[in-house]
Amino acid sequence: MDFIERELSDIRANCEEQTIKLITCNATLVRIDLLPQRPNRSMTVCLRFPEDYPQRCSILVELKSRVYSDKLLAELTRLLDEHAKQHLGKPQALLVLRFALQYLSDNPLCICLDEIKQLRQDLKSDNVSQLKLRQRNSCVEITARGGQYYYRLTAAVPDDYPQQAVDLRGQESNLPNVLLRYLNGQSREIARQCVEPPLRLSKDELANFRPSRSLYRTLKFCLEATRDFHLELCPICDNTVLPQQPENVVLDDRDDAFVERVYCGHLFHQGCLKLYLSEPPFPKSGKLCPAKRRHPRSDAHSYMGKGAITAGTSSGIKLDNSDNRCGIKLAHDRWVVSVKTAEARWAQKQARQRELEEVVDFLQ
Template identity: 60%
Template sequence: MGIIEYEIEEIRKLCENTVPNSKIIACLCGDSPLVRVDIHDNSLHRQLTVCLRFPPEYPNDSILVELKSRTLSLKFLDSLARLCEKHARQHLGKPQGLHVLRFVQQYIHENPLCVCFDEIQELRRDLSANATPDLLKLKQRHSIVQLTAKGGEYYYKLNAYIPNEYPKQGVQLQQQESNLPPILVRYLNGQSCEIARQCVEPPLRVDKNDQAAFQPVPSLYRALKFCLEATSDFDVELCPICDKKVLPKEPSQLELDDTKDAFVERVYCGHLFHQGCLKHYLQQPPFPKSGKLCPAKRRHPRSDAKFYVGSASGRQPTVSADTGGRCSIRLAHDRWVVNVKLAESRWAQKQARERELQEVLDFLK
């Protein structure tokens, strides 16, 4: 019996007893000897098939490893296959098959974030080459991706927990912290969680056929990409009224008193305003019957009037395309619900008071 036949027989006898969660599919000798083993890690989405082939000069040459999976990405499988062959070369001149199988099982057990390998790589690219390593940390032991999004001196930090049934289950966003205004932190928290939910739950307002055809999609990259883009844009966003930056350069200068003019407000169309600018704009004529429109020079990329994920075909806007170089979405905010008649009445009273004061001043002169 040659060394290859001997090793294949050893794998047949020992593999399922010494490699946890493994199942032998094939052990073939002959002209093209190979071993095929299924390995999983107590999760439907962390399982793969290991195919071992023996080169003519084996064991002086390393064993050839091919990995296949219905759930793990090709890029991850290629990277892991190279690591397996590198590991096999440490055992040249000796049997290598069981060592490789144990290495694969241990690797997927110790690296549960392998199910979102491609998404993590995309996030690294989005963070740019100059980003420091602390902006994206992987906590494999706890299945957590920790992201810190930055815009100027402002930051938004959160933990993204990857559940066992990911991507069928959505990513769970936890432990958010930030030095942004509370209204923007609430927006980031709520919208990122909503994006993750839309990735795994079918829309309610569609027919039964569309609901049945819905397929969950990975949610990690979509949710964290939104946090990255929104946080970086907050720092440079201008108030549509005064055309100055909404946020002060230093977070310590933020106005937290919601009665002050410098307090930051976010409206339905997505734009940010200084509260004083917004009040002045809403209190001045004309007062159209349909309500005041946002005067911003462009539609906001993160308007509440749009779906972020939509159907499986991609994002679907619920408002018409921007054709006039203006936002032109009706201004709406929980604290600014004023009908046309009330607005006109308030403006008329203000004008009357100003005329009375002017008459008094003229009389005194």
């Protein structure tokens, strides 16, 4: 029995474990599936024996996978080639297979390598936000910063990623609670939409739906939103909504400086918002947001529904852009007031004001 035949015999004898499945094993080609019981982490290894193997040439390695990126396959192939060259003159097939299996086990986050690289690329222009990898726990931790404010969370990558969305946990922040709730809720919603089809899909659309990767989309949202909060201006007074120092954030929801976020995405001082909603004019369709432009992270598409869809708007939201303002109906769950009620309150306020003026005139 020659050298290659003995090595093939060793491969057959050692590929009976659950993490390895032998597909083909002959002098022309050895094909093996790694982690076959975990389809979302599986990889196929093809080995060929060149001439002068193993004395002068190392074994030839080719990797295939439906779940790992081409960049990862290329990098791992390079590592396997280098590992094989270190064992010239010896059987290399089992060494290569065990090296590849150990690499996949030690680096569970390689399933989302491209997304992690993209996040790192985005962070090059952001010198304050941070990204950390926890390979042992298969987690990605980010700390997003904007001014003196931060938002930290951990995204755990499940075994059946990307069919299952990342699990977001451990959120910490010094932002006001209204913004912390928004970041927590919206990031989870983005992750959910990546893996769950919309409710109103045709049978054909539902059959063609495929889960998409959720790590980059969720963390990118958190990075951008946190970066921008401290720069946002109140559309009424045109001053920054958040104080420069987080310790000066107003926590009393009755205070005029308390921060409110409305459904079009814009931030307001509570006092400014109340004043704007309580003064005329009172259009029948409700007041529109006076912000100079539409917010990049608007929730309006989720609450206005399909009835607001019109041609000519990429978002499907009916806007009044005649003066380049936001143009989305101003709504907030704490101030749901009909036009008649608003007009009545304004009339009462004006009547009281006139009464006070008459009293002042009488006393003078």
